[in-house]
Amino acid sequence: MKDNKSMLKNEGFQSVFAALICIIAGLLVGYIVLAIINPAEATEAMLDIIRNFANYPRTSAKMKYLGNTLVKVAPLLMCALSVNFCYKTGLFNIGAAGQYVVGAAASLYGALAWHMPWYVCILMAMAAGIIWGALVGLLKAYGNVNEVISGIMLNWIALYLTNMLLGTVSEAATPYTTQIKSVNTDALIPDLGLRSLFINRYVTLAIPFSVIIAVAVWVVLTKTKFGYELCATGFNRNAAKYSGMNEKRNVIMSLMIGGALAAVGASFLYLSGYEQWQTTQSAVPAMGFNGIAATFLGGLNPIGTIFASYFIQHITSGGAYLDTNIYPSQIADLITAIIIYLCGFVLFFKHLMNTKRASKGGNN
Amino acid sequence: MGETPYAIEMLGITKRFSGITANDDITLQLKKGEIHALLGENGAGKSTLMSILFGLYQPDEGIIKKDGKEVKVIDPNAADRLGIGMVHQHFQLVECFTVLENIVLGVETTKHGFLQQKEARKKIMELSDRYGLMIDPDARISDITVGMQQRTEILKMLYRDSDVLIFDEPTAVLTPQEIEELIKILKNLAAEGKSILFISHKLNEIMEVADRCSVIRRGKYIGTVDIDATTPEELSRMMCGHDVKLSVDKEPAKTGEVILEVAGLSVHGKKKGKEKVRNVSFNVRAGEIVCIAGIDGNGQTELVYGLTGLTPVSGGKISLCGEDITHASVRKRSEKMSHIPEDRHKHGLVLDYSLEYNMVLQRYFEPQFVSGAGFLKKKVIREYAERLINTYDVRSGEGAQTTVRSMSGGNQQKAIIAREIDRGPKLLVAVQPTRGLDVGAIENIHKQLVAERDRGTAVLLVSLELEEVMNLSDRILVMYEGEIVGEFDPKKTDNEELGMYMSGAKRNTVEADR
Secondary structure: OHHHHHHHHOHHHHHHHHHHHHHHHHHHHHHHHHHHHOHHHHHHHHHHHHHHHHHOOOHHHHHHHHHHHHHHHHHHHHHHHHHHHHHHOOOOOOOHHHHHHHHHHHHHHHHHOOOOOHHHHHHHHHHHHHHHHHHHHHHHHHHOOOHHHHHHHHHHHHHHHHHHHHHOOEOOOOOEEOOHHHHOHHHOOOOOOHHHHHOOOOOOOHHHHHHHHHHHHHHHHHHEHHHHHHHHHHHOHHHHHHOOOOHHHHHHHHHHHHHHHHHHHHHHHHOOOOOOOEOOOOOOOOHHHHHHHHHHHOOOOHHHHHHHHHHHHHHHHHHHHOOOOOOOOHHHHHHHHHHHHHHOOHHHHHHHHHHHHHHOOOOO | OOOOOEEEEEEEEEEEEOOEEEEEEEEEEEEOOOEEEEEOOOOOOHHHHHHHHOOOOOOOEEEEEEOOEEEOOOOHHHHHHOOEEEEOOOOOOOOOOEHHHHHHOOOOOEEOOEEOHHHHHHHHHHHHHHOOOOOOOOOEHHHOOHHHHHHHHHHHHHHOOOOEEEEEOOOOOOOHHHHHHHHHHHHHHHHOOOEEEEEEOOHHHHHHHOOEEEEEEOOEEEEEEEHHHOOHHHHHHHHHOOOOOOOOOOOOOOOOOEEEEEEEEEEEOOOOOOEEEEEEEEEEEOOOEEEEEOOOOOOHHHHHHHHHOOOOOOEEEEEEOOEEOOOOOHHHHOOOEEEEOOOHHHHHOOOOOEHHHHHOOOOOOOOOOEOOOOEEOHHHHHHHHHHHHHHOOOOOOOHHHOEHHHOOHHHHHHHHHHHHHHOOOOEEEEEOOOOOOOHHHHHHHHHHHHHHHHOOOEEEEEEOOHHHHHHHOOEEEEEEOOEEEEEEOHHHOOHHHHHHHHOOOOOOOOOOOO
């Protein structure tokens, strides 16, 4: 009994448990939607989504499509880390989406217009993200402008600026940016044999990089003086001020680093050659927003976020295997959206667990 | 009919929270028309008991009777219907509404959706006259004194025809003169047949106002005594379980050089334009405790913010050990200044951090705790925290790793005091260091402050408790409306005189030093 209680109290256990509840609830609601549309095929359809790349019988095909999922896990993880990092300083970085967009713009422009090698392109993305994050941070620190409001506005500014900028490097006949491999293969992130392992030319070092960065973020937040200050600022801004921390600087620094993480995430995707930027798109890419879900599903822990990002991308990619003869093609997006939406409820479930314990008998 | 003499009976009330029995078989019988004091230390279970009576908690065992009939108080609305009213320690008033609007709030008379305030006004004025409350129904809450706000709360209960009135530590926010007035009002109310429950831990007030007194200690019912047949010493013994020394032993101060020198200091409040501290000058020397006394909200908070650097000052000069720190950063100041903040949750602690992290909150950046590369030396931090925990007897569930949020208020405060004193400051600014703590903890903290003084630290104490002011200080400065209106020697003054200055009835011009 006592062991059971202390386990329930354990922060890490709670996070994992709440995440599992969210995943199950998300899958369940998704299943119900499928069942309403077509009860006979619902189970098979759900399994198709969950199987994702495992839908293919051959190992080589499985590897290839696992690779496709992983290619998109890297940017998602980076966006999630961006949100996570800022959240520790008490900031809700919804602007990660826009920072992601300027990262795409800078890295693609560097690759296509200036013919820079991949590492310079990544650094350019990083610089763009830092600037975009700093804008939010400066407004917050000196004007007390809510970071959500300025973040959302900057997302749209970023989108249309990027469309304009990348319009200069798009293919003549389509609104898509020129393929990197056709002009500047140096700008593609190297793979060190990962390509042949996955039989997938988009699988690059970006994937292990993103995991290493997640661990680095964890180290910075939990082991360093900088992380100590950031988290103290996030938990209690007044106490940070009382102890002489420069909370304004911490807010700006935190958003700059958050911006860098999201922007580098974009370069990880676009410098793999997997996607081209569509210069006529009128919606901010969902990657930044999905990063929010991944962060919460990961229990606001950079290590947990690695797994959460994979899960969310796994479901998103799995949506493509829905049989569009039975279900309308939008349903895949709907189902994954429902699951991702419910992933954001981790904190809610944790809160529920804690209050349940308290009401069972706990003095506040 | 054999009518019961009791308005309220709480019989055998037991309330448990996980592992803790907050109320253990407590019986409280309130006679009609009496003033009944409920006495106990902080954390003794007074609030829990009153929350049960007011319907905020349900008792695990025991019953509540109103006028001899058993009742269930399922929520505060039920308490309201039963005629049980409560004046909370923190008033529940809408600042930008008038007295009248606050009183009718929730029970407004309306006609076709429009407020009908004529009748309400008539009833309120009648009640006000009858009980001598002297309120102005059209004044805004934000413009009236705390005493008047409290009387508004009282009228709120009377307007709802409550006949059982609960007062939760009603004197904590009042001046001595206002307290006297309140006591008159309470006696008046009782004479008119209202039954009053008076929660307090101040013995002299209870002796003055109450007819009977029930004492609880650590959740247990100790007994009920007639005030006429008891003494403060006996009540104190019942409350604490042992004899408590109510005064602090201390040698005469051996003052040294001037440590803190404040000249013509002005500080703005939150709203720009309004100066909350005006042209304040004083000194604090090494080895003395200087106390700033005053009613809450007379600029003490802003003065401390200005001194510690939390708010920029708008005029004047602050020197610490001869060095001008008027515009220095918080961190620069904290090299020689320790600060026990007024609000330990707002400023003093990062509640979600562990105890060890909080112990180094003011010095985590020192080379002993952080490596050149910016990594925290967790082992050193742990050892340091454990030393403080042992030296200052900070108790917690899991030692250095306990999340501070889960610790008791007294131990949180001990942790702050340990952290601040251990830095060996030249100046210690302590703001209401004993607020909300029980008698044992207060004694301990008072001893530590005196020990700091004897070590040669300059101590600036800001306190709202006159008893604490009189006991601890070597010099008293009274603050009223942002100015220092008097300086006193605690041996040559009394509560009465201080009260006159605290309420603004009297004032002197004070020179920069004696």
